[in-house]
Amino acid sequence: MSGGHTLAAFDTELEALRTAIDRMGELVERQVGLALDSLAGLDAEIAGEVLKGDAEIDRLEMEVEAMTVRLIALRQPMAKDLREIVAALKIASNLERMGDFARSVAKRAVTLSTLPVAPPVASLVRMGRMVQVMIGDMRRAYIEQDADLAAAVRDCDGEVDAAYTALFREFLTYMMESPAQITGCTHLLFAAKSIERIGDHATNVAENVSFLVKGRLPSDERRKEDHSSYAVAPPPEGT
């Protein structure tokens, strides 16, 4: 990626940085998958695995940060190399956030598993699987420095946002129809928001990949389809 660099040691360190980031991506993909499994099966045991697994992602983020600071201080990189290092910092920070959101989803799954009535998880899990695909593509785009794949990740995010807004309305209506589902649907709404945010961060990573490959950010305005902040449901009959 950093063609023409003369210092072999520098390239080795840059490679180690990329490896650490890819390892973070691998863990995030796994954590998100498990968090969705815990939601789909209302399985507190799988959720517990997610809660434990997050620490390693946090540790790797700190490692990436230390590596970048060392690289800058010792190697004093310029131009494209410096750009890659700054991008690495940002990508690591986004991956760390994705891990946090997977953790949030798992916490909600624990609570949902204890409720007397099973909440309607199916459409949320479906939305989550869309995001899981985005994460796989995001990882490949980073490793293969594939700007087209990075663009595809961005496009997918618009679909996730639209699915999230639809889900928000669905859950509101559901709560009005069955008050016994209010606690469950409220936690599902927050889990949905976390999953939507994971998609946003995957998109941020993809945009950083574009930036690295092309030297500029995508020029077209990012699609923003999350209108849930403005979503309302009709009041229930008889009120």
Add this chain to the structure above:
Amino acid sequence: MSGGHTLAAFDTELEALRTAIDRMGELVERQVGLALDSLAGLDAEIAGEVLKGDAEIDRLEMEVEAMTVRLIALRQPMAKDLREIVAALKIASNLERMGDFARSVAKRAVTLSTLPVAPPVASLVRMGRMVQVMIGDMRRAYIEQDADLAAAVRDCDGEVDAAYTALFREFLTYMMESPAQITGCTHLLFAAKSIERIGDHATNVAENVSFLVKGRLPSDERRKEDHSSYAVAPPPEGT
């Protein structure tokens, strides 16, 4: 702060970086204040001001990023200066996120202002004012490099988290008692989460200030009082 540096130009640039960050903090404090006003008064006009005001914070964050990259590339800073520059990047990123959350709160206020029944905003606004005080202290801690004040910001975050968890339960119960409030309370719950997150980011900034002043992060584990992920309310009578 960077005693003993010989390059006057470098100090001037570092000073410009600090000024840009303080300007971001000033705008964030204003935006959060206005977002709370829009919530308290269910005032879509004030909310509109918040929505417009966020762009300037985003612009400043990009400016800070460009400044840090330029500082690193041209001045090749070491040790404490490099640490300050990396901290500046992180602080700017936290401030930008706080601006985003103020925007989220304002969006919810717009929706709440259109509902047929006025939602119960009072206790949420009270929690928001606690966070507003944290932001003021966070700014002073940064400007005056005051580690004690930074520690106080951290302590306050625990109180905000506890208030948020209490609010979560309160809103759940409220929805069960009055289904006509479901839409309103759902948006209030999300606004509460955004405000709680603003407090988290203020705490992150305070921790970065501690790090700058003392050269290490606070050693005691950060208090975590947000237990809302696990909050449930009793099912309504008659179900």
